[in-house]
Amino acid sequence: xxxxxxxxxxxxxxxxxxxxxxxxxxxxxxxxxxxxxxxxxxxxxxxxxxxxxxxxxxxxxxxxxxxxxxxxxxxxxxxxxxxxxxxxxxxxxxxxxxxxxxxxxxxxxxxxxxxxxxxxxxxxxxxxxxxxxxxxxxxxxxxxxxxxxxxxxxxxxxxxxxxxxxxxxxxxxxxxxxxxxxxxxxxxxxxxxxxxxxxxxxxxxxxxxxxxxxxxxxxxxxxxxxxxxxxxxxxxxxxxxxxxxxxxxxxxxxxxxxxxxxxxxxxxxxxxxxxxxxxxxxxxxxxxxxxxxxxxxxxxxxxxxxxxxxxxxxxxxxxxxxxxxxxxxxxx
Numbered sequence: 001x002x003x004x005x006x007x008x009x010x011x012x013x014x015x016x017x018x019x020x021x022x023x024x025x026x027x028x029x030x031x032x033x034x035x036x037x038x039x040x041x042x043x044x045x046x047x048x049x050x051x052x053x054x055x056x057x058x059x060x061x062x063x064x065x066x067x068x069x070x071x072x073x074x075x076x077x078x079x080x081x082x083x084x085x086x087x088x089x090x091x092x093x094x095x096x097x098x099x100x101x102x103x104x105x106x107x108x109x110x111x112x113x114x115x116x117x118x119x120x121x122x123x124x125x126x127x128x129x130x131x132x133x134x135x136x137x138x139x140x141x142x143x144x145x146x147x148x149x150x151x152x153x154x155x156x157x158x159x160x161x162x163x164x165x166x167x168x169x170x171x172x173x174x175x176x177x178x179x180x181x182x183x184x185x186x187x188x189x190x191x192x193x194x195x196x197x198x199x200x201x202x203x204x205x206x207x208x209x210x211x212x213x214x215x216x217x218x219x220x221x222x223x224x225x226x227x228x229x230x231x232x233x234x235x236x237x238x239x240x241x242x243x244x245x246x247x248x249x250x251x252x253x254x255x256x257x258x259x260x261x262x263x264x265x266x267x268x269x270x271x272x273x274x275x276x277x278x279x280x281x282x283x284x285x286x287x288x289x290x291x292x293x294x295x296x297x298x299x300x301x302x303x304x305x306x307x308x309x310x311x312x313x314x315x316x317x318x319x320x321x322x323x324x325x326x327x328x329x330x331x332x
Contacts, residue, residue: 004133004212004215004318004321005027005321005325006325006329007027007325007328007329008025008026008027008028008140008321008324008325008328009025009026009027010023010024010025010026010132010133010136010321011023011024011026012129012132012133012136013132014086014124014128014129014132015118015120015121015123015124015126016086016118016120016121016122016123016124016126016128016129017086017118017120017121017123018086018123019085019086020083020084020085020086021083021084021086021128021129021131021132022081022082022083022084022132023081023082023132023135023136024079024080024081024082025068025079025080025082025136025139025140026079026080027325027328028068028075028077028080028139028140028143029075029077029143029328030074030075030076030077030078031074031075031077032074032075032142032143032144033072033073033074033142034065034069034073034074034075034139034142035073035142036065036073038138038141038142039063039135039138039139040062040063041138042134042135042137042138042141042313042316042317043061043062043063043084043131043134043135043138044061045134045312045313046061046130046131046134046310046312046313046314047060047061048304048310053169053172053173053176053305053306053309054304054305054309054310060087061084061131062084063082063083063084063135064082064083064084064085065080065081065082066081066082066083067079067080067081068080068081080139082135084131084132084135086128097119097297098119099289099290100287100288100289100290100295100297101287101288101289101290102279102280102287102297103279103285103287103297104276104279105122105125105279105280106122106125107119107122110123110125111290125217126217127217127218127304127307127310129217130216130217130311130314130317133314133317133318133321134313134314134317136317136321137313137316137317137318137319137320137321138317140320140321140324141320141324143324143327143328145324145327145328146320146323146324146327148192149190149191149192149193149323150189150190150191150192151188151189151190151316151319151320151323152188152189152316153186153187153188153189153312153313153315153316153319154186154187154312155168155184155185155186155187155308155309155312156185156186156187156272157184157185158171158172158182158183158184158185158306158308159171159175159182159183159184168184172305172306172309175277175305175306176282176305178283179281179282179283179299180277180281180282180283180305181277181278181279181280181281181303181304181305181306181307182277182305182306183220183274183275183276183277183306183307183308184274184275184306184307184308184309185272185273185274185275185308186272186273186275186308186311186312186315187270187271187272188270188271188272188273188315188316188319189268189269189270190258190268190269190270190319190323191268191269193258193264193266193269193323194264194266195263195264195265195266196263196264196330197263197264197323197326197327197330198259198262198263198264198326199262199263200261200262200263201262203262204259204261204262204263205259205262205263205264205269205322205326206224206257206259206262206271207262208322208325208326209222209224209269209271209319209322210222210224212318212319212321212322213271213273213315213318213319215318216273216275216311216314216315216318217307218275218276218278218279218307218311219273219274219275219276219311220274220275220276221272221273221274222271222272222273222274223271223272224257224258224259224269224270224271224272225254225255225256225257225258225259225270225271226238226255226257227257227271227272230255233255237255238255239253239255240252240253240254240255240256240260240267241253249266250266250267251265251267254267254268254270257269257270257271258270273311273315275307275308275311276307277306277307278303278304278305278306278307280299280303281299282299282300282303283299284296284297284298284299285297285299
């Protein structure tokens with residue numbers, strides 16, 4: 001599936017080491033003023049090559065908007081097409097990987113599904129695909145229905161350790177010295193969503209957020225509200241007691257994470273996404289080739305030592321796309 005969304009639909013294309021990444025955002029209403037600076041700001045947040053803690057691949061990631069806008073950057077109500085040229089591919093790093101299966105990558109499963117896999121950077125299984133999502137989310141952020149809604153994510157732990165930015169950076173640096181990688185957890189808070197957004201049964205708001213987050217490369221877990229901690233609590237501890245002030249009904253606590261029965265209750269929507277360690281290591285590792293022969297995969301290339309670091313704007317973008325999609329449906 002290369003399309004995400006119902007009312008607001010993002011269809012994407014491109015491979016990590018192909019000529020370009022790109023997509024079409026369909027369902028944007030007409031008359032919305034789009035600020036290019038917002039899009040560039042968001043793509044810059046996930047851009048590779050920013051510092052020593054992320055991949056050294058140096059892509060500028062400046063999108064070209066191809067359709068759906070006037071010369072004054074106002075939406076026409078027609079599909080918005082965009083493209084970003086890949087300029088810093090180094091496919092030579094992946095020469096032997098055409099015949100070897102990288103542990104915890106999609107090489108083997110893509111072979112089983114399609115009869116072949118794109119060895120150069122993983123093709124569409126690469127996290128570079130998320131650039132398209134960030135662009136789509138940056139456009140959707142500018143919808144009028146999103147103007148009073150904030151979506152903010154941040155790292156809350158790396159390698160199981162919570163601490164300051166400097167402490168978390170040191171965890172990544174230690175992994176890098178060993179040619180290793182490390183996982184992390186990203187937390188996201190969505191504020192300003194009114195009560196009544198979402199649908200019951202198979203259209204639950206938290207289920208849609210879970211699908212969006214679990215579509216992100218290297219995502220291994222999703223929880224909202226108290227999440228798995230709720231399984232250790234008593235009902236009296238977990239209850240969100242209703243109260244009111246000036247005619248406004250709200251809950252004194254937010255164990256539910258802003259969603260009850262699959263529908264927003266007006267409290268901040270809170271969820272967390274767990275990301276596994278980057279599967280590509282800068283050290284030799286055992287594997288097999290396509291014939292099943294034991295081989296050694298040499299550690300080389302340019303890779304993020306901690307996927308969670310650059311996942312922050314991706315988590316936000318996918319959350320924006322979900323909420324915007326729901327609000328457009330609600331407004332209809």
